[in-house]
Amino acid sequence: MINDAALLPKPTLTGRRLRLVPLSVRHAEHFWHATQDPEIRRLTGTRREFTLAEIEEWCTTRADQPDRLDLAVEDLDGGYLGELALIDLDRDNRSAAFRIALVPTATGRGLGTEAIGLLLDHAFTAVGLHRVHLEVYDLNPRAQRAYRKAGFTLEGRLRESHHWDGHWHDTLLMAALSTEHRAATPTPAAT
Ligand SMILES: CC(C)(COP(=O)(O)OP(=O)(O)OC[C@H]1O[C@@H](n2cnc3c(N)ncnc32)[C@H](O)[C@@H]1OP(=O)(O)O)[C@@H](O)C(=O)NCCC(=O)NCCS
Structure with missing residues (x-):
């Protein structure tokens, strides 16, 4: 079962160097840039191409979305670092897609x-998802590396599925599972 209370209202998640906060209209100008x-x-x-008005509308309506989670990434002083999202929620299979910029x-x-x-x-402990998946292009080795470090595994490759600047690129499919995620995070009892 998905825990809807972890998707709506939107959470604030604090890490060592950054904070994930509900995406809102105050982020719109940075997001648009x-x-x-x-x-x-x-x-x-x-x-x-997006207009600023479209992005403002987008940011304003994110708080009311029950089937996705859009968060801004901020430094601990509130400076805008980017945004990320859990999207395409599949309740039956407890999975969702992930994207970040x-x-x-x-x-x-x-x-x-x-x-x-x-x-x-x-996603795994509060929302109750079992699987989080993403797509990343072969032209983006930095993202692939960051995803691997965060616990995603390469599952497949859509060959020449993306055309950009006159060249074909592969789309890589990666996913992280709750079972593996727990295994990768030592519990207090195990340390
Ligand atoms: C993808 C993204 C979230 C990664 O976050 P990040 O803070 O830049 O990445 P990190 O610094 O945590 O980790 C990057 C890793 O990639 C490595 N790396 C950087 N450039 C690389 C390259 N050209 N080839 C291989 N590895 C590379 C770094 O060395 C680091 O690995 P290490 O810690 O083992 O040395 C961020 O770069 C981003 O949002 N980029 C813009 C939009 C984007 O690409 N979104 C993803 C679309 S799928």
Whole structure:
């Protein structure tokens, strides 16, 4: 059973160097800027253009969504570092998809791995998910590495499924399971 109280209301999750907070309209301008960044667009395969008004509307309505979890990543002073989400919730199979995008100034410092770990802890222990899965392009080795460090395993490869800048790319399928996640996190009794 999924624990709806862990999806609505939206939680605040605090880590060592960052905090995951409910995505809201106060994040909209930073979020919109990120959607304009060519490198983020390349790494996430974003083709659509968004207006600021669309992003404001999006951020404003995230708090009311019962079947997904959209959180902003902030430093401990409240500075915007990016956003992440659990989406495509499948209640019968207790699974969901995951996606994340940090702003360029936040990448490469271990913050993504920390944010993903916090979200997975919440997904498995509080929400009650069994499986969290994602897609990542072969052109994004940094994300693949961060996902592996956070506990995702490579499950498959959709060959030449993504066309970007005149080249074909593979889409990699990765997933993390609650059973493996618990095994990877030592319990007090085991330490
Ligand atoms: C993907 C993302 C969340 C990762 O978070 P991050 O904070 O940048 O990553 P971390 O610093 O935690 O870890 C990155 C790892 O990749 C490694 N890495 C960096 N560049 C690499 C490269 N070109 N090839 C292989 N590994 C690389 C780093 O060395 C590090 O591994 P290590 O700790 O073993 O040394 C973040 O970079 C991001 O949001 N990027 C922009 C959007 C994006 O790519 N989203 C994901 C779409 S699927």
